[in-house]
Amino acid sequence: MTDREDPLDAIIDILKEPAGLTPDLTVLVMAEIERLPPPGAAATSVPWWRRSWTIRLRPVHGLGLVGGLAVLVLAFGLAGRRWGRSASPGEPRADAGQLTQFVLVAPEASAVTVVGDFNDWSMSATPLERAERDGLWYVTVPLVPGRYRYAFVVNGTVWRSDPEAPAGEDEFGRSNSVVTVGGT
Amino acid sequence: MSGARFGFLPVFLLAAALPPIARGQEPRLVGRVPDAARTQVDAILVAARARGLPIEPLVDRALEGATKGAPPAALVAAVTRLRDELVVVRDAFGATASTAELTAGTSALRAGATARDLVRLRSLRSRRPLTVAAAVMADLVAAGVPADTAVGAVLALAPDADDADYIAFRRNVHRDIVLGASPAVALAVRIRLATETADPSSPNSSGSGGSRKRKP
Amino acid sequence: MEEHDGVLQRRVLSGETRVYAQLVDRYRERLGRYALRMLGDRDDAEDALQDTFIRAYRALGRCEGPGGFGPWIYGILVNRCRTHAAKRARTRDIMVRSEMELATTPVASSKGYDGLRDTIYRALQQLPAEQREAFLLKHVEDLSYEDMETVTGVRPATLRMRVFRARDELRKLLSETVLD
Numbered sequence: 038m039t040d041r042e043d044p045l046d047a048i049i050d051i052l053k054e055p056a057g058l059t060p061d062l063t064v065l066v067m068a069e070i071e072r073l074p075p076p077g078a079a080a081t082s083v084p085w086w087r088r089s090w091t092i093r094l095r096p097v098h099g100l101g102l103v104g105g106l107a108v109l110v111l112a113f114g115l116a117g118r119r120w121g122r123s124a125s126p127g128e129p130r131a132d133a134g135q136l137t138q139f140v141l142v143a144p145e146a147s148a149v150t151v152v153g154d155f156n157d158w159s160m161s162a163t164p165l166e167r168a169e170r171d172g173l174w175y176v177t178v179p180l181v182p183g184r185y186r187y188a189f190v191v192n193g194t195v196w197r198s199d200p201e202a203p204a205g206e207d208e209f210g211r212s213n214s215v216v217t218v219g220g221t
Numbered sequence: 222m223s224g225a226r227f228g229f230l231p232v233f234l235l236a237a238a239l240p241p242i243a244r245g246q247e248p249r250l251v252g253r254v255p256d257a258a259r260t261q262v263d264a265i266l267v268a269a270r271a272r273g274l275p276i277e278p279l280v281d282r283a284l285e286g287a288t289k290g291a292p293p294a295a296l297v298a299a300v301t302r303l304r305d306e307l308v309v310v311r312d313a314f315g316a317t318a319s320t321a322e323l324t325a326g327t328s329a330l331r332a333g334a335t336a337r338d339l340v341r342l343r344s345l346r347s348r349r350p351l352t353v354a355a356a357v358m359a360d361l362v363a364a365g366v367p368a369d370t371a372v373g374a375v376l377a378l379a380p381d382a383d384d385a386d387y388i389a390f391r392r393n394v395h396r397d398i399v400l401g402a403s404p405a406v407a408l409a410v411r412i413r414l415a416t417e418t419a420d421p422s423s424p425n426s427s428g429s430g431g432s433r434k435r436k437p
Numbered sequence: 438m439e440e441h442d443g444v445l446q447r448r449v450l451s452g453e454t455r456v457y458a459q460l461v462d463r464y465r466e467r468l469g470r471y472a473l474r475m476l477g478d479r480d481d482a483e484d485a486l487q488d489t490f491i492r493a494y495r496a497l498g499r500c501e502g503p504g505g506f507g508p509w510i511y512g513i514l515v516n517r518c519r520t521h522a523a524k525r526a527r528t529r530d531i532m533v534r535s536e537m538e539l540a541t542t543p544v545a546s547s548k549g550y551d552g553l554r555d556t557i558y559r560a561l562q563q564l565p566a567e568q569r570e571a572f573l574l575k576h577v578e579d580l581s582y583e584d585m586e587t588v589t590g591v592r593p594a595t596l597r598m599r600v601f602r603a604r605d606e607l608r609k610l611l612s613e614t615v616l617d
Contacts, residue, residue: 044608045576045604045607045608048557048607048611049576049577051553051554051557052474052557052561052573052576052577053470053577054470055466055470056466056469056470056472056473056474056479056482058465058469058472058473058479058482058483058486059483062461062465062469062483062486062487062490063458063461063462063465065487066457066458066461066487066490066491066494067455067457067458067461068414069397069487069491070454070457070491070494071454072410073491073494073495075450075452075454076449076450076494076495076496076497076498152285152288154278154281154285154324157249157280157281157284158281158284158285158287158288158289159284159288160288181321182321182350182352183320183321183324183325183352184321184324184325184328184352184355184356184359186285196289203359203360203363203364204363205328205363206328206331206359208286208291208295208298208299208302209285209286209289209290209291209295209296209299210289210291211289215328215356215359215360215363217325217352217353217356217357217360396484396487396488
C-alpha cells in the first residue's frame with residue numbers, strides 16, 4: 038500500500054485538523070491542581086483514581102463526566118418565551134425553542150419512548166428512532182425555556198431514568214430525570 | 222316536585238353534551254386520569270386558575286401520575302402539594318413570575334430551599350430570570366450537596382451570574398464530585414473560584430456558551 | 438523534546454506547580470484532538486482531557502520509562518476514553534444532547550447534516566472502539582507501533598490488524614460519499 042496514493046489520506050488530513058476545544062483548559066486544570074497536594078507528596082495507600090471510581094458508581098453521583106453534558110443542554114438566547122400549550126394532547130408542547138436530543142442506548146429494546154413534562158407524559162407522543170448500529174435510540178424535541186422532568190419507557194413497560202442527568206422529583210415510585218432549558 | 226326535576230333535565234343533558242372544557246374540565250385529563258381523581262383535580266385546576274396560578278405544571282403532575290399508574294389518592298395528593306408549592310413560590314417570586322420560574326422554584330423548595338431563600342433570590346436577581354438559578358439549587362442537592370450549602374451557593378452567585386454562569390458552575394461542581402471531591406468541598410471550592418475571580422469556565426469568557434460551543 | 442518534558446516534569450515535582458501549565462499547553466491540542474475524534478463529543482472530550490491532565494499531575498512522580506511524559510499521558514487519556522465508553526456500555530447510558538450533537542452521533546441517516554466533515558466524523562464513530570483507537574493513534578497522532586503498545590498495552594501485531602480493519606471499514610463506510 039502506498040500511503041501517498043491512498044484516498045484515505047485526505048480523510049486523515051481532515052481528522053488531523055485542530056479540535057478547537059475550550060481555550061480555558063489550561064486555566065481550568067491549573068485551578069484544579071492548585072488545591073491538590075504537590076505530586077511529589079507521599080502517596081496515599083489507595084490510588085486516587087480508584088477512590089474516584091468508587092464515587093463515580095454511586096447512584097447519587099451518577100452525574101458523571103457525561104452528566105455535565107446533560108446540564109449543558111441548557112440553551113441561551115431564547116428570550117422570554119413562556120411555555121406554550123399543546124396544539125393537541127400529547128404533542129410536544131414547545132412550538133419553538135431549543136432543540137434537545139434525547140438519546141438512549143438500549144440494544145435489546147424493540148421500542149423506546151420518552152415521556153415528560155414537555156409532552157403530557159404521553160407514551161405515544163415522542164417515540165425514539167433507532168439508529169442502525171450500537172443499539173442507540175434518539176429523538177429531538179424543541180423545548181422552550183423551563184425545567185422538564187422526563188423518563189424513558191422501554192418496550193412500553195420498563196421505566197428508565199437517566200443516570201447521567203440530574204434526578205427530578207417523583208412522587209409515584211418511578212424516578213425521573215431532569216433537563217433545564219435556560220433563557221426565561 | 223317531579224315537574225321541577227324534569228325541569229332540570231334539559232340543562233343536565235345540555236351540560237353533558239358540552240365539551241369537557243366548557244364544563245370546567247381539563248380535556249387532557251379525560252380518558253387518562255381515573256374518574257375518581259379527575260373530578261378533584263379539575264376542581265384544583267379551577268381554583269388555581271382563579272388564583273392566577275399556572276395550571277400547566279398541575280396538569281403535568283396529574284398526567285405523570287396517570288401514566289405511572291398512580292392510585293387516585295396519590296395522584297390528587299401530588300397535585301395538591303404542587304399547588305401549595307406554587308402558591309409559596311408565586312408569593313416569593315412575585316405575580317409576574319413565569320411558569321418556568323415558578324416550576325423551577327417548586328423544585329428548589331422541594332430540595333430544601335425555604336420561601337425566604339426564594340424571596341432572597343428574587344431580590345438579588347432583580348429583574349433577571351430565575352429559572353436556571355432555582356433549578357441549579359435543586360440539581361446541586363440531587364448531586365449530594367447539602368441543601369443549605371446549595372442554596373447559599375446559588376444566592377452567592379445571584380447578583381452577577383447569568384444562566385450560563387450557573388450552568389458552568391453546576392457542571393464544574395459535578396466534575397469535582399466525579400473526580401473525588403466531597404459535594405460540600407466541591408461546592409466550596411467552586412464558590413471561591415467564582416466569587417474571587419471571574420469563573421474561567423464561564424461561557425462568557427470562553428466564548429463557547431450553550432449550543433454555540435457544540436458544533437465541531 | 439522528550440528531554441525538555443523531563444525538565445519541566447522535574448521542576449513540577451520539585452515544587453514549581455505553575456510549570457505544569459507549560460506541559461498542559463504543550464499537549465492539550467494533540468490530546469484534545471484525539472479525545473474529540475475518539476469520543477465524538479466536544480464536551481465529553483473536554484471532560485476527558487481535563488480529567489487526564491489532573492490525573493497526570495497527581496501521578497507525575499510515577500511517570501517513568503523511556504517514552505517520557507508524552508506517551509505516558511497519552512496512555513492516561515486512552516484509558517479515560519476507554520472508561521468513558523465502558524461506562525456507557527455498562528449503564529446503557531442515557532444522555533441528553535443538543536441538536537448539534539447529531540453531527541457526531543452515529544445515526545441511520547444523514548438527513549440535515551450534509552457536509553464532508555460530518556460524514557467523516559460519523560463514519561469514524563461507527564468503527565468499533567478498539568479500531569477507532571488504533572486508527573487514530575497511528576494515522577492521526579502518528580505514533581509508532583512501539584509507542585502505541587506503550588499507550589494501549591496491546592501487542593503491535595494486534596494493533597496492526599486493528600488499523601488495517603479500521604482503514605478497510607472506513608473505506609466501505611465512505612466509499613459512496615467521500616471517496617468517490
